[in-house]
Amino acid sequence: MELLRFFTAGNVDDGKSTLIGRLLYDSESISTDIIETLTRQSKTTGINSDIDLALLTDGLRAEREQGITIDVAYKYFTTEKRKFIIADTPGHIQYTRNMFTGASNANLAIILVDARNGITDQTKRHSIISSILGIPHVLVCVNKMDLVNYSETVYNEIQAAYTEFAAPLNLKQVSFIPTSALAGDNVVHTSEKLSWYDGPSLLGFLETIENAENQQKEEPRFQVQYVIRPQTDELHDYRGYAGSILSGHFRVGDSVQVLPSGLETRVSAIELNRKNVQEAFRGEAVVIHLAEDLDVSRGNTIVPVDQLPRTEKSLEATICWMDNTPFQPGQKLLLQQNSFRTKAVLKELSGKIDIHSYEQLESDGSLKLNDFAHVTIKTAEAVSTDPYSVNRKTGSFVLINENTNNTVAAGIFN
Known part of the structure; x- marks a missing residue:
């Protein structure tokens, strides 16, 4: 069954969590015991109904006490037509980094607008982030229509205002x-x-x-997570490379190249659930065998010889700074792309993005929490990448502080 990933965003109190709760409740996607628990808990929230649907996603104690969303909450449900994964992202500006990470794997953005307030700065901010991430579809959900007497005029005014604002953002479908x-x-x-x-x-x-x-034709990419080399009497010559297929599909007999070494060979066998198969597809966890015994290690990327990614030590990217501590020039970092990790430094900050206006700003050399910037990254080892707009799996990464092991930034390759 087809899977659709989407996220909700909007201002605090626009009703994101309530919308998801209503969606799950009215589609009968909540078990009876959870409904009973929420009904009991709702008596302490002071709402004028039997059940506070927002409690379904506001899982942290701090969220429930304040009536806001802080962390990204994920919910799963299925109808007869489709499976869904929902990311309920925070509305507060201080949690912009949470919204960025929650949206990074989505195919649809649902941006809520309070019908009473219309388009706000937060609406614009979330739309701009959706544009940066290249979200294929944006749905503007004009909520709380009951508080404006279900006015068609109000709805049309909001639709016109958003359409005018979003024109320069190059959103694919609104x-x-x-x-x-x-x-x-x-x-x-x-x-x-x-x-x-x-x-x-x-x-x-x-x-x-x-x-x-499902429409995107991604080129085959496989990144090694673990090298299986039992060296037992029964499996003395066994050498397999375990991992999940990041994109596309692989077949036995495919001519492939191992990156970053550039060595060429072919796929001699594919194991899926301990059974040999002739081909495997995106998302499947497999063990790939190669015809030659090459020097292949964790983080190496296996690709078709005629569909090569970029493999470079100088990388152009857009990042969101996620650390409470501002960026320090010369800071020692680690770049993590799936299972691949290498030392890195931010060599150049070429510009910033004003996520309030989408204006491209000159860089002042600083990066603080929730800043978006265009950067050049220098790495110790060559990294195999695709533009994020082409392949999200090989086009995204995080930066880690080498000393504290904190994730300080998330980024996408341009």
Whole structure:
């Protein structure tokens, strides 16, 4: 069954968590025992209904006490047509880094707008981040329509304002849906109160939108996670390379190159669930065998000889600084791309992105929490990469402080 990954974003109190709760509740994707637990807990929140649906995703104690989302909460549900993974991302500006990481694997952004407030700075900020990440679809969900008497005029004004703002962002596809998450209007079921709206409900939209992930023709990429070399009497000559296929698919007999060494060979066998198969596809955890005994280690990338990625020590990227401690020039870092890790330094900060206006700014050489910047990274070993717009798995990475082991930045290769 097809999988769609999406995330929700918006201002604090725009109703993101309630919208997800309503989606799960009305689609009957919540077990009876969880409903009973939430009903008991809802009595302490002071809401004017039997169940506080926001509690489904606001899992941390601090979130429930403050009535906000802090961490990224993931929820999973399935309908007859599709499987879904939802990332409920924080609305506070100080948690922009959490939103960036929650959105990085999504194929759809749901940006909530409070019908009373219209387009705000946070709406713009989340839209700009969606543009930076190249999210294929953006759905603007005009929520709390019940508080503006389900006004078509208000909805049309917000749609026009967002369309004008988003024009320079190069968002690939933008759609609009009016909802009331608290009342349940147009979330799972269409509503007579929104009779002027002739589109699908939110769930109807999610079930029918084209999934860009399935349309994208990614080139085959496999990164070694573990070299299996038992050296037992029964398996004296066994040498296999375990990992998950990052993209595309591999077949027995494929001519491949091992990077960064550049050595060429062919795939002699593929094991999946301890059985030999002729081919394997993206996301499958396999063991690949090569025809020659080459020097292959953890983090090496196996690719077709005629579909090579870039393999370089100087990398152009866009990063989000995620550490509370500002960047220090000359700071020793580690670049981690899936299972590959190498020493790195930020050689040049060529510019910053104002995530409030999308303006490209000159760099002042500094990076602080939630800053977005264009950088040049120098690495000790060559890194095999694809542009993030082409391949998210080989096009993304994190930077780690070599001394503290803290993740200080997340980035995408340009």
